[in-house]
Amino acid sequence: MSLKKTRAENYPDWYQCVVNEADMAENSSSPGCMVIKPWGYGLWERIRDIFDEKIKSTGHENCYFPMFIPLSFFRKEAEHVDGFAKEMAVVTHSRLSMQDGKLVPDSKLEEPLIVRPTSETIIADAFSKWIKSYRDLPVLINQWANVVRWEMRPRLFLRTREFLWQEGHTAHASAAEAEVETKQMLEAYRELCEDSLAMPVIMGRKPEYDKFPGAVDTYCIEAMMQDGKSLQAGTSHFLGQNFAKSAGISFVNRQNQPEFAYTTSWGVSTRLIGGLIMTHADDEGMVVPPKIAPYQIVIVPVVKNPADEDAVMTYIEKIRQDLSAQQAFGEKIRLKIDRRDKSSVDKFWEWTRKGAPIILEIGKRDADGANVMVKERIRLGTPEGKQIVSRVEFCTTAAQRLQTIQQAMFERAKARLLGNIRTDIATPEQFKAYFAESNQWIEDGKPAKVAFVRGKWSGDQNSDELLKEMKITIRCLPFDQSGTQGTCLLTGKPATLDVIYARSY
């Protein structure tokens, strides 16, 4: 009973089907914006809570800064405004009034306000007031917020005009300390993606021409989607003294000299949910890693004869009590008992589409035999995906089972990533031929038609044209550079840099 569109039939339509059928989000009547529905928002809440703990345990504190940024703030950092000017929501009026029977904008603002596409400028302004001496440093803050970038081809979770994210902003007394911070938070993103989202990533540095506007260095994590394309899942920027100079964040250093501070910024967004879908979902719908599942176990009562209802529900209550004593991943197991007035088959498919990790179907026979029918989402349709297990055994090992699922999901995705990075492409001709193919989805255990190529790059910052022609991008310069010499796959020139070439979102 697969989705209307499978990955093989039409990958983009399949993605949309997964989001719809799991009821995670929908397009809104507000153009280009999405409504994040409870199941999608529940995933974000889990991601937020896990990462918020990391943010705090690494010494950062949460704040909240205004979402309106005076236009003049963008004039200060030329590269920054160049990078964002084309996709900014601009507030120009502060009321509506009736004119000729029509509601129209009124009370024009003296200075237009930009709805934040990111907050470097407004936060740097605050930092310039907070920081006077090296004693005030480091400043380590973060905010959870909505941001706006005027996307022309919106797509749920991947590219919407408004999205939710966290943005960390820090200021330091030395470049070295700021660089350590930048990499520490990139590592925190890797850990979030791999350990909680079961989504393996490649860590690296962006090429010069693809840095964050205003940054000295941009680091990123890149994940492989099931169609062989790359998704930038998080970025961490070393901003050097650029924003400090434009906003005047200067401090008196230990040598009693004035110096500009060194700043960083780093962010991940609701885009991660798009990555999660394209890493784990299958032709039956969403598959959610247990660690971030709003419900890890869903119980569907199966009552064929109304006279059995009490016995079934009493038995389910016993299971609930047994499970409430168990912890998975250091927290209470998140359990849902689905008592809605719907058929148990419909409920099963609904939770399957949503990707609940474990569904228990409990009927009179299970109650009588002290058993449970366990269905694991990742093994749907296989003989092992459906097991009758004694209640006691299931309840005492449920946490272990969830951990095993989490691990299996990561390993499957990791194998897909590692198995689809071509390193044997040696010449520009082979390279062109490889990417002349179009992407398709990667069947588990089989090689992709087109995925990632790891090869040499000359470092020529004018590679943009060639890349555009081939519809590919340089995703990153991975941290594990070999240092050997070879041939640039774009130009054929001698080259030493290792890069990841790929199609991308």
Next chain:
Amino acid sequence: MSLKKTRAENYPDWYQCVVNEADMAENSSSPGCMVIKPWGYGLWERIRDIFDEKIKSTGHENCYFPMFIPLSFFRKEAEHVDGFAKEMAVVTHSRLSMQDGKLVPDSKLEEPLIVRPTSETIIADAFSKWIKSYRDLPVLINQWANVVRWEMRPRLFLRTREFLWQEGHTAHASAAEAEVETKQMLEAYRELCEDSLAMPVIMGRKPEYDKFPGAVDTYCIEAMMQDGKSLQAGTSHFLGQNFAKSAGISFVNRQNQPEFAYTTSWGVSTRLIGGLIMTHADDEGMVVPPKIAPYQIVIVPVVKNPADEDAVMTYIEKIRQDLSAQQAFGEKIRLKIDRRDKSSVDKFWEWTRKGAPIILEIGKRDADGANVMVKERIRLGTPEGKQIVSRVEFCTTAAQRLQTIQQAMFERAKARLLGNIRTDIATPEQFKAYFAESNQWIEDGKPAKVAFVRGKWSGDQNSDELLKEMKITIRCLPFDQSGTQGTCLLTGKPATLDVIYARSY
């Protein structure tokens, strides 16, 4: 060592001093908007977490809706747009470009977008797609979000152009069910304010003329500030079928007939932090109720001789370990050990200004004697505010101590509220004379110069003029109506309605 301004000297300046000195928030360079700093945001996080649990335990789910609302949505509900048109941020362009060397708004939108002042219209639009049958009802959702109202006289936490809040929105199959929901959530707000913020409130209904624009009934909780003014701390609206009609939320009912749904909405905001300040802060700064304190206990090491440092820190570590085994209010005690490179006196005052409930000052003598020096914020400056207690006794009773403080704070505020509602004012003349006085702060245990009057009102919806003249408002019609007849304090006419008259924020 009181603040620059005390309550008696200048109450509004005192408020600003408390916010500054506790480092809770500051005015931003973005006009009329605030930066919420870690201590202020920490309070909001605690309020959010506590109320989020309540929202979920009462069957609601979190979503996220776009912050941009098409202008045309506001045309649909005439009262609603009338209520908000004068204070709306309007987005009219989607990029910036360089013209004659100046950055200017470019790419005019076909339809202007309003930055949500509240989300009834956009959420009703979504509901109209979600709801087809009585089986789809009730829909119970909530979002945590930022909203914008173009305030002309902004004040930190109380009135800023952008603020943070939660807004619940529900749809039901009957008016009765929606009314139960409206009152249930008002009761949840009372519980939040009284049990967690230690801020007593009066529950009631707003007069017709002061309802939420588009509502059938608006219910509210009102709190008394230390200057005798009232602060509307939360509202819950029964919207009847008004928004359902304008957005087309119709469903097929059990009788198989089409019917418009009955909706509600309810919200509390970062304004609660303003209420918290004006309920509890004193002339020495902020005082935070333990239940929502980011840190409930702060340890300040007092090292006079550097040779003692190891011994003091080892002893403090022992206290930390003892406390980590304790729970207060069902959660781990939130403890901060302040090791910054500052004098212990400065640290003590900093945490006093922030209002940390308990400060422990720990020096060599305490370590040697196995004691702790306990300073309770609410008893600052009194002999009992400073106690030497054995470590074991302090650690094993810390949770109890925090609960006692919480209770004492509530009782003090409750006594202030109950002691300052005048019920003996019988005539319009007495009434006018009472409010001819200006407000001042209410010294504990003493009656206010001007605070609340509980008295009769004719119910005349054209009372606005008279109220404005006297610079007072009708805060609410309290739920406990006496039903007796008396004299309207505004007009002298016979009247049966009991209302609370007061100055307000």
